[in-house]
Amino acid sequence: MFDEWVNDEQPEEPRGKPIGRRVLLGTLGLGALGVVTAPTLQRGLESFLAGASDKDPTGLTGLLPNGGGFRYYSVTSSVPRKNATTYRLTVDGMVDRPGSYTLADLRALPQTRMVRDVQCVTGWRVPGTPFEGVRLSRLLDAAGVREGAGAVRFTCFDGAYSESLTLDQARRSDVLVALRMQDKDLGHAHGGPVRLYVAPMYFYKSAKWLSGITVTKDVKPGYWEERGYDVDAWVGRSNGRDDAPTT
Amino acid sequence: MHLRLDAPARSTEVRRFGQATRWVHRTTAGLMGVCVVTAAFLYIPQFAELVGRRELVVRIHEWAGLALPVPVLAGLASRLFRADLGFLNRFGPHDRVWLRAAVRRDKRRSSRPAGKFNAGQKIYAAWIAGATLVMLGTGLIMWFTHLTPLQWRTSATFVHDWLALTIGIVLAGHIGMALGDPEARRGMRTGTVSQDWAEREHKLWRP
Numbered sequence: 001m002f003d004e005w006v007n008d009e010q011p012e013e014p015r016g017k018p019i020g021r022r023v024l025l026g027t028l029g030l031g032a033l034g035v036v037t038a039p040t041l042q043r044g045l046e047s048f049l050a051g052a053s054d055k056d057p058t059g060l061t062g063l064l065p066n067g068g069g070f071r072y073y074s075v076t077s078s079v080p081r082k083n084a085t086t087y088r089l090t091v092d093g094m095v096d097r098p099g100s101y102t103l104a105d106l107r108a109l110p111q112t113r114m115v116r117d118v119q120c121v122t123g124w125r126v127p128g129t130p131f132e133g134v135r136l137s138r139l140l141d142a143a144g145v146r147e148g149a150g151a152v153r154f155t156c157f158d159g160a161y162s163e164s165l166t167l168d169q170a171r172r173s174d175v176l177v178a179l180r181m182q183d184k185d186l187g188h189a190h191g192g193p194v195r196l197y198v199a200p201m202y203f204y205k206s207a208k209w210l211s212g213i214t215v216t217k218d219v220k221p222g223y224w225e226e227r228g229y230d231v232d233a234w235v236g237r238s239n240g241r242d243d244a245p246t247t
Numbered sequence: 248m249h250l251r252l253d254a255p256a257r258s259t260e261v262r263r264f265g266q267a268t269r270w271v272h273r274t275t276a277g278l279m280g281v282c283v284v285t286a287a288f289l290y291i292p293q294f295a296e297l298v299g300r301r302e303l304v305v306r307i308h309e310w311a312g313l314a315l316p317v318p319v320l321a322g323l324a325s326r327l328f329r330a331d332l333g334f335l336n337r338f339g340p341h342d343r344v345w346l347r348a349a350v351r352r353d354k355r356r357s358s359r360p361a362g363k364f365n366a367g368q369k370i371y372a373a374w375i376a377g378a379t380l381v382m383l384g385t386g387l388i389m390w391f392t393h394l395t396p397l398q399w400r401t402s403a404t405f406v407h408d409w410l411a412l413t414i415g416i417v418l419a420g421h422i423g424m425a426l427g428d429p430e431a432r433r434g435m436r437t438g439t440v441s442q443d444w445a446e447r448e449h450k451l452w453r454p
Contacts, residue, residue: 016337020373027377031406035385038402074299123404189296227302228392240392240400 075223079158079188079209087193089177093153093214096144103193106179109134114174114199117246119235121202125243131197133178137171139213151219154196155212163196163207163222164231167215174199174247177210200247201233259442261454263363263434267325272435274318279379281311283418286411312386315379334363335372341451342366362451371421378414382407 034041084103092098113132119125140152145167152170154163169175178197179186186192191208198205204224225231230238236245264272285308288298298304322328341360348358349367359365364372388395388403395403425432431448434440445452 016339016342018336019338019342020336020369023370023373024377024380027374028380031377031381031384031410034381034406034410035399035402038405039398042401042405073295073301075301077299079299123401189292 074158074208076158076160081188082157082193082209082211084193087211089194089211089213091139091143091213091215093216094146094149095140095215096146098143101139103179106134106177106194109138111179112173112176114176114197116174116199117244118203119243119246121204121229121233121239121241129181130183131176131178131199132180132183133176133194133197135173136175136177136196136213137173139177140167140170140215143215145215148217149215151216153212153214153216153220154207154210154222155214156207156209157211158209161207161209161223162220163205164216164219164225165198165205166219166232169198169232172200177213178206198233200235200245202229202235202239202241204229205233260439261442261445262438263440263445263454264331264438265325265327266438267322267328268331269435269438271318271322271328275315278311278315278318279418282308282315282382283415285311290408290411309386309390312383316383319376331363335369338366338369339451342369346370356447356450360451361449363449363454365449371417375414375417375421378410378417381410382414385410 087103088100089106090098090100111132112135113130115128115130117125117127118129136152150167152165152167154165156162165175176197176199178195179193181190181195186195191206191210194210196205196207196210204222207222219231221231232238234245235241235247236243285304287294288304289295289301289308295301323332339362341362343366345359345361345366348355353359385403385407388399389407392400425435428448430440430444434444445454
């Protein structure tokens with residue numbers, strides 16, 4: 001159908017050996033072998049790259065697969081920036097005392113520092129990452145959760161992301177409204193100035209750019225959960241994954 | 248070449264690629280470009296911050312990847328494209344000479360005998376075809392998470408990531424070499440090349 005002229009000559013080259021096909025099949029075989037041996041290769045590379053990235057001033061090793069470090073994921077095209085004057089965190093829903101916090105209000109509350117691994121559901125893990133902030137349970141107690149409430153919903157000032165926890169999960173002592181990460185104030189790229197930090201769960205539960213906490217009756221699936229991720233996202237016990245637990 | 252005589256073609260021009268081959272190359276290149284650019288948006292933090300919209304970018308990446316083999320498969324309907332694939336597949340004794348010279352970084356024309364495709368182009372074509380299929384397979388394992396056990400998925404992600412990096416480098420080499428040879432690009436764009444170029448670069452090719 002695409003032939004546009006007739007070539008009635010013989011091929012100029014002697015037929016030769018079908019080495020192209022062998023290279024193609026060999027590449028496929030190597031790919032399959034790579035999948036089979038990946039666990040071993042990955043362990044070796046991870047330890048090598050973790051060592052290399054410690055001594056790498058350029059940060060380029062962070063771009064290599066398993067090179068360590070965080071990846072930036074946002075579900076919207078752009079996220080507004082909030083600072084100490086424009087940031088507000090509202091607490092409402094089934095509570096006796098709805099209200100809102102400024103950044104200074106949050107900083108004035110007792111801070112908790114935790115050092116745990118961060119595990120993303122897409123596979124990357126950042127070991128020993130310090131997070132610091134206010135225990136979520138403290139904000140819930142201050143607001144006075146009403147009888148019959150069963151869950152907490154989180155909304156974000158990116159305008160799209162949302163997350164949920166059961167009330168029991170939200171009251172755990174390793175769930176923070178985080179203001180600092182890696183002993184620095186949370187930057188915009190990491191979800192600053194304030195993000196959720198749910199230490200025992202996959203990192204998509206730790207909503208970035210946190211702006212609203214609403215106490216509800218039932219759990220409402222969040223952004224990724226409506227797209228197939230587990231609501232109860234315990235590290236190593238959900239999403240079909242068996243990573244080592246982070247807590 | 249009786250038909251060539253009817254055309255007002257200049258005698259110094261020779262036909263290199265038929266419409267099918269050029270169409271397959273162009274659409275494959277386009278789809279590969281979409282895969283590479285969306286991969287960068289998903290993977291490199293600075294680009295990810297620039298673009299966001301993660302779910303949309305993932306969808307585009309997946310569908311472009313799925314479509315990547317389609318142009319070649321459709322091209323199989325063309326006899327001329329199949330003939331080009333035959334040239335790419337078959338390695339003669341001269342290809343061994345070419346490869347040996349390439350390893351020794353011997354750039355003299357006399358030590359680089361080539362037919363319609365040189366040995367480097369043949370290896371590249373076979374490798375990128377195999378690599379694309381590996382990317383497709385591992386990509387499908389990552390896409391349809393319920394189809395395979397977790398260990399497969401983690402392993403597929405590992406292969407997908409590292410092969411992506413390798414393909415990026417090899418692809419940059421492919422594009423770099425094309426940028427260095429305008430006449431080769433013209434051949435792929437218009438289908439014809441100058442007789443001089445053909446004799447210089449592909450001495451054993453009988454168009």
